[in-house]
Amino acid sequence: MVSPAIALALLPLLITLIIRYRYFFVLLYRAVLIRWVRDCLSGLSREERAFQYILTHATPGDSQSILDTFDQWCSKVEFISNIGPKKGKILDRLLQEHCPITVLELGTHCGYSTVRIARSLPIGARIYSVEMDERNAAVAEKIIRLAGFDEDMVEQIVRPSDEVIPRLREDFGVERLDFVFMDHWKRCYLPDLRLLEDSGLLGEGSIILADNVIFPGAPNFLRHARRCGLYEVRVHRATLEYIRGIRDGMAELTFLGVK
Amino acid sequence: MPRHKLIASESDVSVEVEDEGKDNEFSIYYVEVEENFEGGKEKQATRDGKRRRVRNSEVGRRASEKRTNEAGNKRAEKKHDKRHKTARKEGEKHGRKQRRKNADADEAEEESGKEKKNIKNERTKTLKLEDEKEKDVKKKRKKHVKNEEDNAKPEKTKHKDCHDMPLKEKKKKRKKPETISESESKSEPESQSDSDSESKDNPAVGVLGSLTPEELEKLKEAVDERKKLIATLRGKPWPMRKKLVVLRESQEFVEKYEGALGKGKGRKLYAYKVMMMKKWMKFQRDFENFKTACIPWEMKIKEIESHFGSSVASYFIFLRWMYGINMILFGLTFGLVMVPEALMGKPYGSLPRKTVPRGEEASAMNFAVLWDFGGYAKYSVLFYGYYNSQRAIGWLKFRMPLSYFLVGVGTVAYSYMVVIRTMARNANEEGGGDDTSFNFSWKTFTSWDYLIGNPETADNKFASITTSFKETIVEEQESRKDDNIHLTRFLRVLANFLVLCCLAGSGYLIYFVVRRSQKFALEGLEKYGWWERNEVNMVMSLLGMFCPMLFDVISTLENYHPRIALQWQLGRIFALFLGNLYTFIIALMDAIQLKRAEEEIVKKNMTIWQANLYNGTMPDNSTAPPFTAHPADVPRGPCWETMVGQEFVRLIISDTMTTYITLLIGDFFRAVLVRFLNNCWCWDLEFGFPSYSEFDVSGNVLGLIFNQGMIWMGAFYAPCLPALNLLRLHVSMYLQCWAVMCCNVPQERVFKASGSNNFYMAMLLVILFLSTLPAIYTIVTIPPSFDCGPFSGKNRMFDVIQETLETDFPAWFGKVFSYASNPGLVLPFLLLLVLAIYYLQSTSKTYKRVNMELKKKLQTQNEENKKKNKLAALKAANELEQQRSNSASDLGVNEESSSLDEAGHHRQAGHNGRFIHPSQHTQNSGPPVTSTHTTTRTPASRGHTSSGHLPGHPHQPQKNSHSKRR
Numbered sequence A: 001m002v003s004p005a006i007a008l009a010l011l012p013l014l015i016t017l018i019i020r021y022r023y024f025f026v027l028l029y030r031a032v033l034i035r036w037v038r039d040c041l042s043g044l045s046r047e048e049r050a051f052q053y054i055l056t057h058a059t060p061g062d063s064q065s066i067l068d069t070f071d072q073w074c075s076k077v078e079f080i081s082n083i084g085p086k087k088g089k090i091l092d093r094l095l096q097e098h099c100p101i102t103v104l105e106l107g108t109h110c111g112y113s114t115v116r117i118a119r120s121l122p123i124g125a126r127i128y129s130v131e132m133d134e135r136n137a138a139v140a141e142k143i144i145r146l147a148g149f150d151e152d153m154v155e156q157i158v159r160p161s162d163e164v165i166p167r168l169r170e171d172f173g174v175e176r177l178d179f180v181f182m183d184h185w186k187r188c189y190l191p192d193l194r195l196l197e198d199s200g201l202l203g204e205g206s207i208i209l210a211d212n213v214i215f216p217g218a219p220n221f222l223r224h225a226r227r228c229g230l231y232e233v234r235v236h237r238a239t240l241e242y243i244r245g246i247r248d249g250m251a252e253l254t255f256l257g258v259k
Numbered sequence B: 001m002p003r004h005k006l007i008a009s010e011s012d013v014s015v016e017v018e019d020e021g022k023d024n025e026f027s028i029y030y031v032e033v034e035e036n037f038e039g040g041k042e043k044q045a046t047r048d049g050k051r052r053r054v055r056n057s058e059v060g061r062r063a064s065e066k067r068t069n070e071a072g073n074k075r076a077e078k079k080h081d082k083r084h085k086t087a088r089k090e091g092e093k094h095g096r097k098q099r100r101k102n103a104d105a106d107e108a109e110e111e112s113g114k115e116k117k118n119i120k121n122e123r124t125k126t127l128k129l130e131d132e133k134e135k136d137v138k139k140k141r142k143k144h145v146k147n148e149e150d151n152a153k154p155e156k157t158k159h160k161d162c163h164d165m166p167l168k169e170k171k172k173k174r175k176k177p178e179t180i181s182e183s184e185s186k187s188e189p190e191s192q193s194d195s196d197s198e199s200k201d202n203p204a205v206g207v208l209g210s211l212t213p214e215e216l217e218k219l220k221e222a223v224d225e226r227k228k229l230i231a232t233l234r235g236k237p238w239p240m241r242k243k244l245v246v247l248r249e250s251q252e253f254v255e256k257y258e259g260a261l262g263k264g265k266g267r268k269l270y271a272y273k274v275m276m277m278k279k280w281m282k283f284q285r286d287f288e289n290f291k292t293a294c295i296p297w298e299m300k301i302k303e304i305e306s307h308f309g310s311s312v313a314s315y316f317i318f319l320r321w322m323y324g325i326n327m328i329l330f331g332l333t334f335g336l337v338m339v340p341e342a343l344m345g346k347p348y349g350s351l352p353r354k355t356v357p358r359g360e361e362a363s364a365m366n367f368a369v370l371w372d373f374g375g376y377a378k379y380s381v382l383f384y385g386y387y388n389s390q391r392a393i394g395w396l397k398f399r400m401p402l403s404y405f406l407v408g409v410g411t412v413a414y415s416y417m418v419v420i421r422t423m424a425r426n427a428n429e430e431g432g433g434d435d436t437s438f439n440f441s442w443k444t445f446t447s448w449d450y451l452i453g454n455p456e457t458a459d460n461k462f463a464s465i466t467t468s469f470k471e472t473i474v475e476e477q478e479s480r481k482d483d484n485i486h487l488t489r490f491l492r493v494l495a496n497f498l499v500l501c502c503l504a505g506s507g508y509l510i511y512f513v514v515r516r517s518q519k520f521a522l523e524g525l526e527k528y529g530w531w532e533r534n535e536v537n538m539v540m541s542l543l544g545m546f547c548p549m550l551f552d553v554i555s556t557l558e559n560y561h562p563r564i565a566l567q568w569q570l571g572r573i574f575a576l577f578l579g580n581l582y583t584f585i586i587a588l589m590d591a592i593q594l595k596r597a598e599e600e601i602v603k604k605n606m607t608i609w610q611a612n613l614y615n616g617t618m619p620d621n622s623t624a625p626p627f628t629a630h631p632a633d634v635p636r637g638p639c640w641e642t643m644v645g646q647e648f649v650r651l652i653i654s655d656t657m658t659t660y661i662t663l664l665i666g667d668f669f670r671a672v673l674v675r676f677l678n679n680c681w682c683w684d685l686e687f688g689f690p691s692y693s694e695f696d697v698s699g700n701v702l703g704l705i706f707n708q709g710m711i712w713m714g715a716f717y718a719p720c721l722p723a724l725n726l727l728r729l730h731v732s733m734y735l736q737c738w739a740v741m742c743c744n745v746p747q748e749r750v751f752k753a754s755g756s757n758n759f760y761m762a763m764l765l766v767i768l769f770l771s772t773l774p775a776i777y778t779i780v781t782i783p784p785s786f787d788c789g790p791f792s793g794k795n796r797m798f799d800v801i802q803e804t805l806e807t808d809f810p811a812w813f814g815k816v817f818s819y820a821s822n823p824g825l826v827l828p829f830l831l832l833l834v835l836a837i838y839y840l841q842s843t844s845k846t847y848k849r850v851n852m853e854l855k856k857k858l859q860t861q862n863e864e865n866k867k868k869n870k871l872a873a874l875k876a877a878n879e880l881e882q883q884r885s886n887s888a889s890d891l892g893v894n895e896e897s898s899s900l901d902e903a904g905h906h907r908q909a910g911h912n913g914r915f916i917h918p919s920q921h922t923q924n925s926g927p928p929v930t931s932t933h934t935t936t937r938t939p940a941s942r943g944h945t946s947s948g949h950l951p952g953h954p955h956q957p958q959k960n961s962h963s964k965r966r
Helices: A003-008 A013-021 A024-041 A046-057 A063-079 A084-098 A112-119 A135-145 A161-172 A186-199 A213-217 A217-226 B002-009 B011-019 B019-041 B042-057 B059-082 B087-104 B105-125 B127-152 B154-158 B167-176 B177-194 B202-210 B212-235 B242-256 B266-293 B300-309 B310-344 B358-363 B401-429 B439-446 B457-483 B483-525 B533-555 B562-617 B640-680 B697-714 B721-743 B754-780 B799-808 B811-820 B823-889 B892-899 B903-912 B916-925 B930-940 B946-953 B954-964
Strands: A101-106 A126-130 A153-159 A177-182 A204-210 A231-241 A249-256
Touching: A013 A024, A013 B533, A024 A046, A046 A135, A063 A112, A063 A135, A084 A112, A084 A177, A084 A231, A084 A249, A101 A112, A112 A126, A112 A135, A112 A177, A126 A161, A126 A249, A135 A153, A135 A161, A153 A161, A161 A186, A177 A186, A177 B059, A186 A204, A186 A213, A186 A217, A213 A217, A213 A249, A217 A249, B042 B266, B059 B105, B105 B358, B127 B300, B167 B202, B212 B242, B266 B300, B300 B310, B300 B721, B300 B930, B310 B401, B310 B697, B310 B721, B310 B903, B401 B697, B401 B754, B401 B799, B439 B457, B483 B533, B533 B562, B533 B640, B533 B697, B533 B946, B562 B640, B562 B697, B640 B697, B640 B721, B697 B721, B697 B754, B754 B930, B799 B811, B811 B823
Parallel strands: A101 A126, A101 A177, A126 A153, A177 A204
Antiparallel strands: A204 A249, A231 A249
16 A cells, blocks of 8 residues: 555656646647547537638638638637648748749648648649548638639649659649648658659759658658758758647758759 | 978978079079070080179179078088998988978078178188089079979979989979988089089989988988878868878878888888887877776766767766765775774674574575665674674784774765865866856857767757857847846746745655654554555655656746756755755654663663573582573664664665666666657657656766765764765666666757866765764764674763773873863864964955956957957058059059069070070069069068068969979
8 A cells, every 4th residue: 555655755746747748738638638529519520610610700712811710710729730820931931932833732631731832822833732531621622712722723632642642743744843741641751752752753952841740750751851862951940830838840851853 | 292282381391492482583594594505515614604604693692592502512511521431320310410400491591691791701712612612502503493393394304313313212302302402412512523514414323323322311301201290280270181181191101111211220220110119109099098998987978978968977977086985985994994893803693793683583584685784784794783892803903993983084084075175176177257248259159069979969959059049149138128037037936936845845745754654663663564664765765756857847937047057956956855864864863762762771671681691590500601691692782873874774775776767767668668669659759748868967966966975974884885885886887878878868958067066066065064964963972882883882982082092002192182182272273273264265365356357357458459450450451452552553663673673684594595584574574463572562561460471471482383384
């Protein structure tokens, strides 16, 4: 029988853990518990709830308004791991610097990042947005249309990314990718990067931007990118979207060309 | 390639080159003229005449030529005289001489400058000799030219002189034109003595025929120079790539030619010398390595330092230092107390105090003895109670009780001495003055930790520097605004309040537990389980483990620099541990009182028992010895000293175990889990939630310090403690080194541990003081047990001193001692000591102030100098600009003046060689800045600034190169 004194002596440990990892507890609460409760109550998926909120609160055709509403919903109501406003600024800056013509987006999810990319692209540019989940893709399509981007601008592909990438050239006639944005399963970052290398779609100066490389993290991806020598790697440090205390980063890979 | 480097590396050679620049310039024409004449098969006489004419025309120039050649001439003549002696010896000597000369070229220059006037007189006096010299001069000049031409145009190597030389030598020649020309000028007198007319063609033959030792000399010299170059390469202001190339080339050169040197006996000698030198160097290097290897764990610590920065390494250095101290303590107790008792004292079982009592015999060999130190371990030399109070033991008449007492006092005294000495030495290193005045410069120039060798750590450091820059900028802005200072202050106060609450809570918890354990002890421990029995230890180690973590979390509120945060953290944990320790001591004191009460009862019972024994075993006759009871059966007192020692040993052991287990679970298993679960986990374990642990500097340092405090406290009652501690430190050195390298990650904010060592020392001193207090208190106030330990039967432990004084020393010594310990003498002495300390302290304060003022003065002076230099540089730049524009405007005038300068020479050249004149002209008129321009201008610019010579300087070599190419 453990005496109460020993249990009390463990109190500092408990307090320490709670204080140190408070943001993770908050994240756990918001991303898992609330979601579960709401799923049970409403019978809708999280993405559909988000769409309902946006439909009722945002101005159709105004991409900025849609993005703001999205941010509001994610920070006030529920949590969806979009790219978020702060990291989105980095994305915007990169897009404005490089003015890509062909953009590949892996992981559309709700279409937040697609809208964000599409609004800062030059005229005539084209986004190929890959999403595996059909329900999410449907929501994303609605949101993209709501923001006023048509099919010429955004081409949605509802298939797993590892099937899409090797067939991009044949099926969609893509010759070169100027910009690749990765925000799907963190585990798929590395295999997809390899596929991209093999496909030959990357040209010199192509940018690959990978979100969430620190939290939840894609260590193998980063290690490969640093070691293989094909890329110039920069990690933009930031915090996780909608939660301040968790550090995160985006990896910007500039393809240097085949040796 | 290597040639110009070689020259560049040696100032003497380059000086000569510069000095002879004019001669070269002139001699070019001369040689070409000569060649023309050669083609025409002119007579020697006419040539001589022409030479004289030349000499006449360039009176001003001659002096400088003269001096360079004079040295060579003299040497050559000397050489010539000695030629008939054994070549080898001579060669060696000469080689040395020449080397010296090369090294002292500047001095020679000055000497020759003095000689200038004498030369003229000499010339007028001895014309014939002069003539010869003149010839030498010319030959030498010619040689020069040929060398230069050799260098500039390799295809021109088909000169007569060079033609029959072996290729190797030619190469050498190209590498070292100066030495060759000199040595060849040496050779010339020989050829001259043969025939004047053939003087031009013959030297080469002479070189081949008789100059092989000379060549060897040169070779040797070149090799030596290479060696010198290799030795001094590190200090050269070259880029690293160039250094590497030069080093490799020089090493190859040395390797190649070193073996080929010498012949016969000399060669062997030389080879031997070289071999010995190499062996010596190797030995020296090995010895250095050996010395490093002799410093225990040096390599390990360096490795850790390179990976984790100096703050983590400072812990290990401290640990090593502690190990050294404990080694000495162990040597004292082991050599002067434990070994004599084990060897010479009465053996086990001879006395009740040296025997396991009957009641404990059953469990005396249990496994628990290993960590409880009961049973046989309790009744051994490891503890106080085993020692006998016999005054002298063995054939050595070893004074055991006295030795025991003196060792106990001596260990503490030694520790005080060492700690204070180290503190004083460290204090010298830190300078006064506030470092906050140039915050950004400090950050820019000193924030890199040059001991980091790991790319990841370097990345971390890079990141931390950038963040710290950001932070500093933000801080600066904040301080300008200074509205947030209240918030910071509030947060700091709040943090301290929280920490105080934690401390109070933990103190109360320990107090509660100790009280409870006393209750348990009174009721008998047998009724309770393991948890209750070990409650105090558990609670104490748990609190000691987790409270620091809480403090760490709280300290993020305060937003201090990590170094200051570390000190705060150290202070807080210090308070926590101190509280724990003193609670423990107070509990111990209570236990001692209990034991003493028990002892009184035993004492009374003892007499009854003895009387019973006496009555029972001694019926009538007294043939049998009076006491036949086995020592194990004899009733005995509780012996509080052994109890105290045992408590300390247990504490140390449980502490060590806790540390190691924490290390194993908290670091190793965590690292293993993170590492291998990371492949199949939904987030990044390495960067995210558990991640790898960081090395906890403050906790470890304090653990070490408190451990040492317990050793100091308990060592008097348990002589085995230093040995145990030594073992612990040894193991933890290896274990922690391994754990750090294998399971920890570098801290996110790697910082330098400057000055933290003294902080550790200060804490150690405090702990030493605080731990000697209870030990001294018990020694002085509590009478020792009546039936165990070296002081049994005495009223107080320190009575042993008095006893020794009375019995072992002559009577007068005791008298003197009693006089000396008279308060009338002691008090003034103490007063004197206090005064001396005060005096020394005030003087040191004064010195410090003076130092500070000096520092300030230096700073201001520096600033002034900086300003002055800036002004001067500006001025010089302006002036240079002006002169540039001036020179650009009146180029023609300059040209004329330059042509006037070399008028005689031009005329001469114009007469004899037709190619020369135009080329000379182009040289003068081509770029606006030429040799003559610079000579007119340099004095003006040199007057203003140290960089004034810059405009003139670079043209000198340029001119040389011009002349070389021609």
